[in-house]
Amino acid sequence: xxxxxxxxxxxxxxxGRISILNCDYTNSMFDYFLWYKKYPAEGPTFLISISxxxxxxxxxxxxxxxxxxAKHLSLHxxxxxxxxxxxxxxxxxxxxxxxxxxxxxxxxxxTL
Amino acid sequence: SAVISQKPxxxxxxxxxxxxxxxxxxxxxxxxxxxxxxxxxxxxLIATANQGSEATYESGFVIDKFPISRPNLTFSTLTxxxxxxxxxxxxxxxxxxxxxxxYNEQFFGPGTRLTVL
Numbered sequence: 001x002x003x004x005x006x007x008x009x010x011x012x013x014x015x016g017r018i019s020i021l022n023c024d025y026t027n028s029m030f031d032y033f034l035w036y037k038k039y040p041a042e043g044p045t046f047l048i049s050i051s052x053x054x055x056x057x058x059x060x061x062x063x064x065x066x067x068x069x070a071k072h073l074s075l076h077x078x079x080x081x082x083x084x085x086x087x088x089x090x091x092x093x094x095x096x097x098x099x100x101x102x103x104x105x106x107x108x109x110x111t112l
Numbered sequence: 113s114a115v116i117s118q119k120p121x122x123x124x125x126x127x128x129x130x131x132x133x134x135x136x137x138x139x140x141x142x143x144x145x146x147x148x149x150x151x152x153x154x155x156x157l158i159a160t161a162n163q164g165s166e167a168t169y170e171s172g173f174v175i176d177k178f179p180i181s182r183p184n185l186t187f188s189t190l191t192x193x194x195x196x197x198x199x200x201x202x203x204x205x206x207x208x209x210x211x212x213x214x215y216n217e218q219f220f221g222p223g224t225r226l227t228v229l
Contacts, residue, residue: 002154004154036220041222042222043116043204043206043220043221043222044155044220045220091155093216098145098208099160100155101157102154102155103154104152104153104154105154
C-alpha cells in the first residue's frame with residue numbers, strides 16, 4: 001500500500017522555466033511533509049518542508065503548496081537551473097514520530 | 113546539520129553471504145534509521161535503532177535478516193544476512209535533525225550500494 005505517491009517518474013523542463021513536481025498521499029494522519037533532492041551516489045538532502053497547518057511555504061526558488069482536502073502537495077522551482085537536475089522525493093510523517101514515508105521519486109531534468 | 117558517513121560505499125557479494133554496513137555520525141543522536149531503496153523504488157524504512165535498546169523493525173523486516181547494532185550514540189551497523197539477489201539495493205542510514213521536536217527532517221548518509229550475484 002503506497003501511502004505517498006509521485007505519479008510522474010520523470011519531468012523535463014527548460015532552464016529558467018518553472019518546474020512543478022506533484023505528490024499525493026492517502027493517509028489523512030500525515031501532518032508534516034518534506035521534499036528531498038537526491039543526486040546519484042549521494043544520500044537524499046532535505047530541501048523544504050510544510051506542516052499541515054499551512055498551505056504554502058517558500059524558501060528562495062522553492063515553494064511547496066499543500067492542499068489537504070485533495071491530499072496533494074506540489075513543489076515549485078522557479079526559475080529552474082541545470083543544477084536542479086536530480087531525483088526529488090516527497091515524504092510524510094505524523095505526530096511525534098520521526099518516521100518518514102517516501103514517495104517513489106520524480107527525476108527532474110533541466111535542459112539548457 | 114549532521115555529517116554521516118557509511119562504509120562500504122558499495123559492494124558486490126555472493127548469494128548466501130552476509131554484509132555489515134557501518135554508519136558513523138559526527139554528533140551524538142538518540143535515534144538512527146536504516147532505509148532501503150530497491151532499484152526504481154522509494155526509500156523504505158527498515159528499522160529504527162535507539163542506543164541501549166533493541167531496534168524496532170517495520171512490517172516486512174525481521175531481526176534475523178537485518179540485525180542491527182547500536183553500541184553508542186554516534187555509530188550503528190546493519191547486517192544484511194544470507195543475501196539473495198533481491199537484497200540488491202541502496203542501504204542508507206539517517207538521523208533526525210533534532211530529537212524531542214515534533215517535526216523533524218532527517219539527514220541521510222551517502223548510502224551503500226549493494227549488488228548480490
